[in-house]
Amino acid sequence: MLFVNDLSVAFKTRKGEVNAVRGISLRVDKGETLGIVGESGSGKSVTSYALMRILDAGGEIRTGEMTYSGIDLRAAAESEMRDVRGREISMIFQNPRAALNPIRKVGHQIEDVLVRHAQATRQDAREKAIAALEAVKIHDAAGRYDAYPFELSGGMCQRIVIAIALACEPQLLIADEPTTGLDITTQKAVLDLVGDLVKERGMSMILITHDLGLASQYCDRIVVMKDGLIVEEGSAERLFTAPEHSYTKKLVDATPRIGTSIRKLLPPENRAEEPELEVHDETLLDVCNLVKTYAGKSGPVHAVKGISFDIKRGQSLGLVGESGSGKSTTSEMIVRLQDPTSGNIVFEGEDIAATSSAGFMRHPNRRDIQMVFQDATDSLNPRDTAYSAIAEPLVRIGKMRGSDLTARVSELARLVGLPQSLLSRFPHQLSGGQKARVGIARAVALEPKLLILDEPTAALDVSIQAIVLNLLVDLRAQMGMSYLFVSHDLNVVRLLCDEVLVMKQGEIVDRGPTTKVMNSPSHPYTRALIEAAPQPPEIERLGL
């Protein structure tokens, strides 16, 4: 149905021309779902924009043919393209809230499309828009018709975007990272919905994602893209069991899933011995009845509702939950950036919650509790070099000076695998993985006893994530640190943590040794989370 041959796209930028897509060929058959998988910068999204001819300013299709059901998409006039878009080929995007016009009622936004493609008249537009809302399983569709995007949740917004895309019953749907930024259970609900609708209507779909596991679950066939080229193509099963291209192998290895181990995330040639990890039977941190209540606009918000747990010396504890579960608030209270409303945080026998967060910088335990932040870019001052970022805790708390300082900073750089030459660089001159290393070096600079990791790899590509996770395991073994690992990704927690806590709406609903919680969850919410996590085919065959 769709043929693309030798497509290349270039962008004009200030630094000259960038070839985003460099001659790719692919096809989509009727009723088929094709996955395009690649890491950031692979050109996967640009490909889809080129197909729709909605490239951003400066982007241009250089070579290639694109045909859809006999229509030459490259040669078609803009007015023809406008008839194709929405009517024949539709698209859904990441960040659904931003993808909707913020000041127009969602019902009207659906009507706009219906009226444009002559699928509805002014008289029956409302009725048909409500039918479109019902088609994407929105309850009380007539009531939602008058809602504005800001009144709806992210998952609900994505359903509206899907309703707009499918309103005129197109034959091909392009889904560009449709669930990035959504919670894992919402992700499953949205993708299941799209999958069902596509099957029901006999449509074809292109699913663009960075997550190989996700693609394998929903796609009949997958192409893997890297640097604007297609490196491999095949069924999901084939890609996982017998990847041919070295990049696909690396990607398959790096995708966390059941049955893998931390070292197996790395390419075979880089796999070292797994380090010995020692967990002492001595309580390092004891959290008791921790409560955090904010004053919200409509009454108090109970972010954390009296939770208790402890961390042993040398232990790695996972804290899992979706957005709004209170897991970030909990970690900020423990690292003493926020004050709890009530409760105790007992660290090595002393209640550190008694010292206010503003005064904690002079507390002797400041050096013992450190944190690696979620967004490495945001956590580095754009005006400071990597050197100053790593040196800051050493200077302020460690009171180091002169050559001692220089020596310690380069030792830390070596420890986290950051080349010495990069120390003089500014954050914008470093890659995502390098910035993550700087953030980790700074956090471990004073050899803390407890390190809080707040989704440290959430913003990273899987191949970089694999390296950073391995680094974290090595550091834990070398320094004997305890970890509190905050994450929404169960597959990562499974690899890194001895025990796990599951949080939901400010409460701990499930806890226990990781393998036990993962294999026989006692709470229905834990079960829902595990079921929602994408599982590549290999594992299913291995059998649970």
Next chain:
Amino acid sequence: MMAEVTVNQQRANARQSDTTFGHFIYVLRDNPVTMLAFAMLAFFFGCAFFGPALVPYDPLATNAAHALEPPSWAHWFGTDNLGRDVFSRVIVATRLDLTISVAAVALSFVIGSILGSIAGYWGGWLDAVLNRFLDTIMAFPLFVLAMGVVAALGNTVENIIYATAIINIPFYARLVRAEVNIRRNAGFAQAAKLAGASDLRVLAQHIFPNALPPMMVQVSLNLGWAILNAAGLSFIGLGVRPPTPEWGIMVAEGANFIVSGEWWLAVFPGLWLMLAVFTFNLLGDGLRDIVDPRKRT
């Protein structure tokens, strides 16, 4: 800044200025208009520093025999009704006009930064009080408030500076407040706290410097606006008094002769004033390009 500057850091600093400077040159080459603005700025500062020593006539010397002469080789911009050389007066006035605007903008920059940083970082009741205060200042049409302030404090050059500073403070305070506020909980600010930095240090060393680029754009645009404001005040007879040469007064005096056709009295000082304001505005736009190429308007 840290007490000990290691070799690495020095190299790093050099590198930063290197890259910033490189980008700067790149933007200039990309945008000749900004280069022109820098050249014009240099020219105006030259006039302010050396003008009074270089002008051909005493700007205050009257000469009844040569009153109201149109522009000629002897008097490039003509002479006024008292026979004074308009060119000399226009050039000499540069120093006064620039002094007023630079002093006013410097005052509002400092006060606005302090108020805005405090409100943006600590928030709470301090923020509420500051906002009420700024709202009240902004509730006046700004030029009208400046008129009121000068009328109340007395008709002097210093008071023009104070009045101009007062009406500019809200812009800086709000800008700094917003810039500080979005970075208050930024990862790097929290990381600095974990590294043992006090609130004040986090604010002064990590957050405020990141707010400086947009501030510089504001400074440049404001300098032009402050000149306009000061000239406007003297145009209606506030602040600077005749016979002191000042662009606003000269336009006001020349306005009386425009209906009888002696255009040069008002037009040259007016053009000069316009050119000065234009320079600062171009510069502001150029700086905006350097700071954030996406916000070019």
Next chain:
Amino acid sequence: MGSRTKMILGRVAQAIPVIIGVVVISFLLTRALPGDPAAYFAGPAADEESIAQIRESLGLNKPLIQQFFYYAGDLVQGDLGTSLTTGQTVMSDLAARLPASLELTLVALILSCATAIPLGVLAATRQGSWIDHLCRILVTAGVSMPTFFTGIVLIYLFYYLAGLAPSPLGRLDFIYLSPPHVTGFYLIDAAIAGDGETWFGALKQLILPATTLALFTLAPIARMTRAAMLTALSSNFIRTARAAGLSRGKVLYGYAFRNALLPVVTTLGMVFSFTLGANVLVEKVFAWPGIGSYAVEALVVSDYAAVQGFVLAMALLFVALNLIIDISYALIDPRIGLQ
């Protein structure tokens, strides 16, 4: 709609502390003077006795707080004191002259919005084209032009050289009689009276000062429109609209422009501030009998009651305008007041 009404009432309530602040500042400006306020208010020609009388009537021998309540009490009754130059109460002077200022300001604003918004939209949709560059030059030149200078140049060009414009003296040439007073806006009053000749005469007088003022306010509006339009056009929801095949007109005007209008409306507040200030200068240049030229005349002879009344009137006018802007913003943007 209930929450919407509540929100509008809330906005009105928020204006009250601002008005109190304005009154306090205007009080401080005149009472906390370095010299003797009584001497200022009595004027330069006053003798000891009249100064003492003024001091008594203003309550200047009382504590500052008490003075403030006298002042506020007078204000509530509409008593702004008496002008030394005209001998009338400041209130009646301002009331008589306000329509002239408002007419000038509103015509100028309509003129500049009607030019600037289309210009900004064009510049944004044809980014990098000649119209974009023209917009940029016009915008930068526009904010650099001192209004009093623009006015003088326009007079020289259109009155002295071309002879197209009438002499720049007031709202109507002396050959016309002012139209019967209904609103105080000559254009409206003449239209009501059906007097085409006077209407045209008033328009001719109005055109130069209104253009002067419009040229000055054009720049910020055009600049903001362009920037807001560019931001809106690069938003994700525009991509959704394009991917759904909506027509270019619908995408540009139905989706992008409506969103771009929000920041433009916010800028209007700042523009009003500039306009009301520039109004004073333009009125002086064109001998326009509004409250601005009234204040300038009062300043020259140190007529403090008149100046104070003027500052207060301008501030209250501006607060009212801002209130209208806020409310209209809330009416366009569904997100306000419903969250």
